[in-house]
Amino acid sequence: MINRICNLFNIQFPIIQAGMVWCSGWRLASAVSSAGGLGLIGSGSMPSEILREHIIKCKKSTLKPFGVNLPLIYPEIEEHIKVIIEEGVQIVFTSAGNPKTWTNMLKKKGIKVAHVVSSSQFAEKSEDAGVDAIVAEGFEAGGHNGREETTTLCLIPNVIENTKLPVIAAGGIVSGRSMLAVMALGADAVQIGSRFVASTESSAHINFKKKIISLKEGDTRLSLKKLIPVRLIKNDFYNSVQFAEDKGAGPHELSLLLGKGRSKQGMFLGDISKGELEIGQASSMITDIKPAAEILHEIWDEYIVAKKRLSNMD
């Protein structure tokens, strides 16, 4: 096997399921890993002891490698890292923070570390910090997003030019064809979020999953730019933010509008009108909810077919 990411993580397909708040617990991560991809538990919405439970269950339900996504701005980050080490997690994807702070310590424990960035400048910083791989995530991605708004098509070539590390492309990838597009740009692998939210094993509320498969082009928008930019489904909550932003609302006012627990309310509890619903732009291409293994194989099969078609093209 030549693929650098498959080698690094000892997986069959260069397809990684993004670790996502409220959506990717042990059920989804183990399903993706068992199918030959890399599943990630999203620890950003878990207290440490819940994270431990998910890791233990994931180990029991798959013999294949899996990982944990760790937002470095998480308030109880030290507790999370303690759990990750104690439970023998082998792969950590860090995001939303400085990779210099924890990479060394994790690597000393034998853990493989990838860091999520939205600019080639931060890709360089991550390489300097000693990570093993870069996840480069474009403007079309769901959830929290870069301030520079660089799209995947523009970001990946820049990142590849600025690092020798393997690059995992993220944002806007939902099918074998979009996977082929970023592999054409030179990416070594893909990280896919939205498509796996609409899977049987995702812990997203069924109302949220149904909402996702109903989305059309233009139904998501990058919002809350004066706080931390986040791509949301346009619902009542989004509209109230948009209304406030149009009138010049500052960070304090937006913070009050957001309140606490808004993403749980939407994605986990299923309030699709007043909740915060984070999803990527490519969700407009998702039309059904099915098992994660089927999704993974469908993407891989389409990728192989699309690659042949392209090779044979004049």
Next chain:
Amino acid sequence: MINRICNLFNIQFPIIQAGMVWCSGWRLASAVSSAGGLGLIGSGSMPSEILREHIIKCKKSTLKPFGVNLPLIYPEIEEHIKVIIEEGVQIVFTSAGNPKTWTNMLKKKGIKVAHVVSSSQFAEKSEDAGVDAIVAEGFEAGGHNGREETTTLCLIPNVIENTKLPVIAAGGIVSGRSMLAVMALGADAVQIGSRFVASTESSAHINFKKKIISLKEGDTRLSLKKLIPVRLIKNDFYNSVQFAEDKGAGPHELSLLLGKGRSKQGMFLGDISKGELEIGQASSMITDIKPAAEILHEIWDEYIVAKKRLSNMD
């Protein structure tokens, strides 16, 4: 020749140089066409008699097919169309307006018509209007832009699913690799703007060309969203717009800020601080100014190499 766009326009390479205000006169269009691509005169910044001059000079300087880009909201649109017909232009790319209004009439004169859209909904409308091809332009493109902010990676698969017509991908394409990425998505051809602005033959002011080759990732931003969204280089003019928008400025105030002749001031007269400088996000990858024919052949050669590399990849 199997490629549908090469067939349609009788060109050698499926590479189209975007018609752009202040940048693409007869020199650039004829250079691209002579090199085997399709050059477009950008009529949006030309009074009708100037457009006639450009068409006449273009016919004299190349025997190959070329076209005219025609923004349908142009105030003297009827005069422009009269000139186009009188001068025997064979190819018209329409944009910024309803394709139903003029397509029929142009087609009756034997003119091939492509229409520029930023959503698959408008791609369908264009097909209904009888156009021969669709240009689908993503969020990363320079100049005026769609309101839905759909990126090229997300837009092209949607458009392809919604039309049987040949699809020309635009936005974020600046190299053979990015060309390969959109061909992988299923596009039939590419339209490239920014890269050709930084060509010897472009009529952009040298200050603007030099500014383009100095740009880094994150140096452009979609702006003036409450008027017509436009992607601009972040300069003093952009900053004053951003400052006003952050405070909740409405369309009237933004209109006053923009004033008249702002794009000419920047792109044609070279005021890179107070002028409006329209360019795409992928400009961060442009590092030199050279002849259009060299640019075209470099992109094509890189495309062929990247296609081989991808085909041989595991």
